Amino acid sequence: MPVSRIPPDSERLVPPNFITEIIDEDLRSGKYDEIVTRFPPEPNGFPHIGHAIASFIDCGIARDYRGRCHLRMDDTNPLTEEMRYVEAIKRDMAWLGWDWGEHFYFASDYYERLYEMAEQLIKEGKAYVDSLSEEEIRAYRGTVEKPGRPSPYRERSVEENLDLFRRMAAGEFEEGAHVLRAKIDMSAPNMKLRDPILYRILRAEHYRTGDRWKVYPMYDFAHPLSDYIEGVTHSLCSSEFIDNRAVYDWLVENLAGKCGLPEWPRPKQIEFGRRSLEYTVVSKRKLIQLVERGLVDGWDDPRLPTLAGLRRRGVRPQALIAFARKVGISRTDRTVDIALLEWAVRDDLNPIAPRVMAVTEPLKLVLSNYPEGKLEELEAPYFPPDVGRPGSRKVPFGRELWVERSDFALEPPKGWKRLTVGGHSRLRHAYVVRIDEAVTNDAGEVVELRGVYLPDTLGKNPEGVRVKGAVHWVAAAGALSAEFRLYDRLFKVPFPDAGEGSFLDHYNPDSLKVLQGYVEPSVAADDPETRYQFERLGYFWRDPELGRGEKPVFNRIITLKDTWKKPKAQKQEARPTAKVGKRAGPEDKVAALAPEAREVYERCRHLGVGEAEALQIARDERLRTYLEDCSAYGPPALAAPWVVHVLGKAIRAGEAKVGPQALMALLAELEKGAFDRRVAKQALEEALARGGDPLELARARAADRLSAEALAELVREVLAAHPDELAAYRAGKRGLMGFFVGRVMRASGGRADPKQVQSVLSQQLDRGSA
RNA sequence: UGGGGCGUCGUCUAAGGGUAGGACAGCGGUCUUUGGAACCGCCGGUCGUGGUUCGAAUCCACGCGCCCCAGCCA
Numbered sequence: 001m002p003v004s005r006i007p008p009d010s011e012r013l014v015p016p017n018f019i020t021e022i023i024d025e026d027l028r029s030g031k032y033d034e035i036v037t038r039f040p041p042e043p044n045g046f047p048h049i050g051h052a053i054a055s056f057i058d059c060g061i062a063r064d065y066r067g068r069c070h071l072r073m074d075d076t077n078p079l080t081e082e083m084r085y086v087e088a089i090k091r092d093m094a095w096l097g098w099d100w101g102e103h104f105y106f107a108s109d110y111y112e113r114l115y116e117m118a119e120q121l122i123k124e125g126k127a128y129v130d131s132l133s134e135e136e137i138r139a140y141r142g143t144v145e146k147p148g149r150p151s152p153y154r155e156r157s158v159e160e161n162l163d164l165f166r167r168m169a170a171g172e173f174e175e176g177a178h179v180l181r182a183k184i185d186m187s188a189p190n191m192k193l194r195d196p197i198l199y200r201i202l203r204a205e206h207y208r209t210g211d212r213w214k215v216y217p218m219y220d221f222a223h224p225l226s227d228y229i230e231g232v233t234h235s236l237c238s239s240e241f242i243d244n245r246a247v248y249d250w251l252v253e254n255l256a257g258k259c260g261l262p263e264w265p266r267p268k269q270i271e272f273g274r275r276s277l278e279y280t281v282v283s284k285r286k287l288i289q290l291v292e293r294g295l296v297d298g299w300d301d302p303r304l305p306t307l308a309g310l311r312r313r314g315v316r317p318q319a320l321i322a323f324a325r326k327v328g329i330s331r332t333d334r335t336v337d338i339a340l341l342e343w344a345v346r347d348d349l350n351p352i353a354p355r356v357m358a359v360t361e362p363l364k365l366v367l368s369n370y371p372e373g374k375l376e377e378l379e380a381p382y383f384p385p386d387v388g389r390p391g392s393r394k395v396p397f398g399r400e401l402w403v404e405r406s407d408f409a410l411e412p413p414k415g416w417k418r419l420t421v422g423g424h425s426r427l428r429h430a431y432v433v434r435i436d437e438a439v440t441n442d443a444g445e446v447v448e449l450r451g452v453y454l455p456d457t458l459g460k461n462p463e464g465v466r467v468k469g470a471v472h473w474v475a476a477a478g479a480l481s482a483e484f485r486l487y488d489r490l491f492k493v494p495f496p497d498a499g500e501g502s503f504l505d506h507y508n509p510d511s512l513k514v515l516q517g518y519v520e521p522s523v524a525a526d527d528p529e530t531r532y533q534f535e536r537l538g539y540f541w542r543d544p545e546l547g548r549g550e551k552p553v554f555n556r557i558i559t560l561k562d563t564w565k566k567p568k569a570q571k572q573e574a575r576p577t578a579k580v581g582k583r584a585g586p587e588d589k590v591a592a593l594a595p596e597a598r599e600v601y602e603r604c605r606h607l608g609v610g611e612a613e614a615l616q617i618a619r620d621e622r623l624r625t626y627l628e629d630c631s632a633y634g635p636p637a638l639a640a641p642w643v644v645h646v647l648g649k650a651i652r653a654g655e656a657k658v659g660p661q662a663l664m665a666l667l668a669e670l671e672k673g674a675f676d677r678r679v680a681k682q683a684l685e686e687a688l689a690r691g692g693d694p695l696e697l698a699r700a701r702a703a704d705r706l707s708a709e710a711l712a713e714l715v716r717e718v719l720a721a722h723p724d725e726l727a728a729y730r731a732g733k734r735g736l737m738g739f740f741v742g743r744v745m746r747a748s749g750g751r752a753d754p755k756q757v758q759s760v761l762s763q764q765l766d767r768g769s770a
Numbered sequence: 771u772g773g774g775g776c777g778u779c780g781u782c783u784a785a786g787g788g789u790a791g792g793a794c795a796g797c798g799g800u801c802u803u804u805g806g807a808a809c810c811g812c813c814g815g816u817c818g819u820g821g822u823u824c825g826a827a828u829c830c831a832c833g834c835g836c837c838c839c840a841g842c843c844a
Binding site: 015016017040041042044074076077079080134137138141142143144145146147148175176179188189190191192194197199200201202216218219220223239240241242243244246271273274275278326327328329330331332333334335336337338339340342343344346350351355384385386387415417418426427428429430432459461467469470471472533535536537538560561562563564589610611612613615616619620641642644645646648649677678681725728733735736737738739740741742743744745746753754755757758759 | 795830
């Protein structure tokens with residue numbers, strides 16, 4: 001039997017997080033031997049970047065633990081699912097690098113077994129056929145604020161339910177005539193528990209099972225049981241399913257050990273926070289609108305966040321994995337800064353993309369002192385020194401060249417480091433040139449540049465001239481015509497969904513720019529898959545659909561980072577929500593108290609109980625009763641903080657394992673100085689957790705305390721072990737006291753009194769600083 | 771105004787009673803035949819209020835804010 005193991009942090013693909021902590025604990029305790037997860041998309045659309053993140057969590061964690069991650073099509077709705085989506089999902093998941101081995105499944109493969117399980121529930125009286133109409137079911141369910149009412153069909157006999165359900169499955173009824181529901185609790189505050197529907201009649205053609213089935217299981221039924229069937233241990237999903245977990249657990253518990261399901265391992269669901277991305281949308285509904293309105297080119301349009309789009313754009317799966325890693329996992333729903341994705345893409349491409357030159361908006365430059373008809377071949381390395389990869393190619397150089405229109409300015413702004421009349425600039429990998437004239441047309445537009453080259457500047461700078469910048473170029477002779485498709489963010493604002501109006505209002509019409517220009521001839525011989533860096537422009541590759549023919553078409557994968565751009569356009573749109581906690585009304589909390597509570601408050605205050613504690617006691621009857629009981633054994637003022645802060649939660653929950661008498665006995669001894677507060681608190685917490693007499697526990701702990709000599713020695717050791725912090729403290733960084741106390745406490749194994757530690761510490765610290 | 775979940779630099783994420791740290795972004799610098807990369811530095815945060823504690827992002831209380839649930843969708 002294969003066994004999972006806890007990976008060292010250094011070997012993890014998925015950074016440690018709250019889920020891996022749970023898994024670590026499950027492995028340590030022996031609850032599970034092998035970690036099995038699953039990635040369960042519904043085949044009703046094309047996978048997108050959200051799927052990349054979710055699969056990273058499911059598959060990445062399984063990989064880290066040497067477990068398995070199944071790929072399962074969650075296909076329980078024949079109305080929306082199609083085989084082409086199944087193929088797309090398999091293709092895209094494989095592209096991301098996930099390997100599910102033979103563990104590729106369909107929920108629809110389990111229809112037979114799921115049906116048996118449904119009958120089992122019926123036989124046990126835990127499920128019933130409801131014959132209410134859809135509207136009636138809705139009405140009976142109640143609302144979030146009002147409990148539901150039981151359906152008149154809820155108490156049908158097992159026999160009748162079984163008969164009805166079998167006839168439903170046999171196709172005797174029309175859609176909507178009946179449904180199968182779990183009998184749980186129609187008045188549950190959790191809406192999901194109000195007798196969730198397990199099966200519905202659908203007279204639809206299923207893309208795999210055809211017309212074999214007339215009833216189809218709902219997600220809430222099929223999902224947990226599919227997990228169970230497959231031996232999934234940790235069923236990871238996003239936070240909107242938190243409420244569904246109650247149904248999940250209900251089904252697992254009620255079917256454990258039945259219908260061929262083992263008693264163990266049982267699956268458990270863990271939810272993580274959803275991630276969304278700025279400047280884009282992923283919902284199928286919205287994507288369809290973009291496609292159907294022709295705002296994008298199809299499901300694989302390079303501007304789309306679909307994996308097909310990202311792939312066509314030229315993004316590599318490694319970049320997506322790196323992105324997912326950086327985003328991380330937590331319980332909180334988050335919207336990720338698009339800059340993080342852009343960084344991941346650049347960081348992936350920088351070390352592998354050969355540098356070549358292309359001109360996307362050509363402006364002719366004629367070098368009047370360069371012989372007509374002459375053509376040189378200049379050697380140019382593919383990579384800059386910092387990348388450190390070998391390789392170079394020949395680049396033709398001649399009298400007529402193309403340069404980037406935006407690299408020339410008639411009236412250069414200050415700080416300009418490019419071409420300008422009278423200025424010198426380097427042609428990348430070639431000569432230094434001086435521009436003498438800008439030829440303009442009637443409209444005043446620059447149509448051609450004229451200048452000279454400085455012959456002795458190959459590999460060295462001329463003396464006495466300031467060379468401003470280095471610009472890319474392509475010799476007119478030999479240049480390859482090419483199309484460049486420059487992609488930008490699909491939307492103009494970071495949160496297209498937020499605010500009034502449609503997300504379509506925020507569509508960025510400049511998200512695609514198609515330019516005709518030139519690229520150096522060397523690329524003709526390259527592998528068409530090559531991702532290039534066109535120097536100073538960005539990362540590009542040939543579009544796999546349009547760009548691999550006679551005339552290359554290049555997609556810009558991502559621009560280079562541009563630190564020249566002056567004040568960057570700020571985010572126009574604030575986050576959709578402002579999260580400013582408003583100040584709560586202060587003393588009127590007391591005023592808001594009911595008269596009786598108010599009286600309790602006053603009485604407590606009179607007895608010397610602090611304001612905050614008195615308020616809490618006045619507000620909670622159980623606390624009040626407890627404290628009153630305490631007063632039989634000692635002063636309430638002494639007990640109040642402990643009752644409120646240490647015992648409060650347990651008392652409110654009605655499960656305080658420490659009674660008033662035991663508490664007061666402990667506090668009395670504490671007052672006498674038999675032990676310190678820390679000991680008392682720890683003893684109390686222990687008694688609360690595991691039972692026992694807090695006073696005895698405290699005495700045991702006190703007896704275990706370090707002697708004064710041992711403590712002094714320990715402090716010396718700790719100070720010696722942290723010379724840097726010691727120096728910093730003596731230089732005035734007083735906040736380090738907490739640091740030292742913490743270290744000593746840890747070193748003592750909790751067997752020291754922090755107050756005492758502090759005094760010993762300050763003695764030793766001050767002695768050294770004198 | 772039912773139940774549930776969640777609040778840490780601009781963004782994402784660590785710290786689980788003991789120096790609030792990292793990354794992305796931003797800013798500045800070094801270097802540069804890419805205004806790239808690399809390197810160095812800076813900036814900047816615990817939702818609020820009170821309490822417990824030697825010490826609170828962490829524990830307690832009360833607020834505030836956001837998200838999810840009333841599909842025979844998943």
